[in-house]
Amino acid sequence: MNDTAAFVEVRDLAIGYGQRRVQQALNFTVNRNDIFFVIGGSGCGKTTLLKSMIGLLPPLQGQILYNGTEYYGANHDTQLSLMQNWGITFQTGALFSSMTLGENVALPLQLYTDYSEQQIAEAVDYKLALVGLAGYQKYYPAELSGGMQKRAGLARAIALDPELLFFDEPSAGLDPISSLRLDQLIVEICQALNSTVIIVSHELPSILSIGTNGVFLDNQTNTMLDAGPPQQMAARGAHPRVTQFLNRETS
Numbered sequence: 087m088n089d090t091a092a093f094v095e096v097r098d099l100a101i102g103y104g105q106r107r108v109q110q111a112l113n114f115t116v117n118r119n120d121i122f123f124v125i126g127g128s129g130c131g132k133t134t135l136l137k138s139m140i141g142l143l144p145p146l147q148g149q150i151l152y153n154g155t156e157y158y159g160a161n162h163d164t165q166l167s168l169m170q171n172w173g174i175t176f177q178t179g180a181l182f183s184s185m186t187l188g189e190n191v192a193l194p195l196q197l198y199t200d201y202s203e204q205q206i207a208e209a210v211d212y213k214l215a216l217v218g219l220a221g222y223q224k225y226y227p228a229e230l231s232g233g234m235q236k237r238a239g240l241a242r243a244i245a246l247d248p249e250l251l252f253f254d255e256p257s258a259g260l261d262p263i264s265s266l267r268l269d270q271l272i273v274e275i276c277q278a279l280n281s282t283v284i285i286v287s288h289e290l291p292s293i294l295s296i297g298t299n300g301v302f303l304d305n306q307t308n309t310m311l312d313a314g315p316p317q318q319m320a321a322r323g324a325h326p327r328v329t330q331f332l333n334r335e336t337s
């Protein structure tokens with residue numbers, strides 16, 4: 087596989103609910119190993135785009151291609167095999183509260199691999215160590231801080247070594263230090279697993295510090311106003327609302 091090739095391609099995409107077009111005329115590319123941010127003001131359709139990208143909401147128009155395969159036009163088996171390369175984490179971490187961290191991280195391995203108990207235990211240890219939670223196998227989610235829960239959610243999302251990781255507001259509710267730590271962790275994991283990451287976020291410090299690529303969705307014109315590395319989008323000012331958003335005070 088060509089590592090420099092486009093990994094995800096979004097072509098002339100319109101997304102929304104029923105008659106309501108939340109965004110349209112979206113055209114952008116996510117390259118392999120990108121940390122790609124979906125950026126824009128409240129209610130512009132970032133989560134809606136993520137839902138369409140992970141197969142939960144068929145687009146109203148257009149295409150989403152993974153490695154050249156159009157997801158919504160593919161048959162069920164092809165869709166399943168694409169999805170098996172994805173890791174998804176939601177705002178809350180979405181851990182099962184009645185299961186320990188070890189059990190939470192083991193679950194995808196039990197469901198989708200034929201690993202032995204020993205191999206699963208080793209993989210769980212490795213993934214918890216990667217997110218800085220070595221030794222927390224026996225803890226329940228409620229016994230952890232918010233930041234630790236998010237990292238545990240991340241450990242579960244990477245259990246199957248996904249090629250592509252999706253995050254919805256990963257640092258929502260975290261203090262700035264924990265948020266910075268999570269950013270560093272995302273970069274480390276991306277490198278350790280050779281993954282590509284797509285993140286929905288409001289967090290300007292994260293967008294500008296770790297983002298290698300992105301798209302800016304506008305809630306007034308209902309389309310994208312720019313795409314590319316966030317630092318470049320901030321500097322070139324393709325539209326006043328992009329400049330305003332990406333250069334606002336962050337303190």
Ligand SMILES: Nc1ncnc2c1ncn2[C@@H]1O[C@H](COP(=O)(O)OP(=O)(O)OP(=O)(O)O)[C@@H](O)[C@H]1O
Pocket residue numbers: 103108126127128129130131132133134135
């Ligand atoms: N299930 C739904 N049915 C109908 N409309 C919806 C649904 N979910 C979201 N919307 C609407 O779609 C628009 C985009 O919502 P979305 O949650 O994608 O925006 P967002 O950019 O992620 O917002 P935020 O940054 O505030 O989380 C909003 O106007 C929202 O009210």
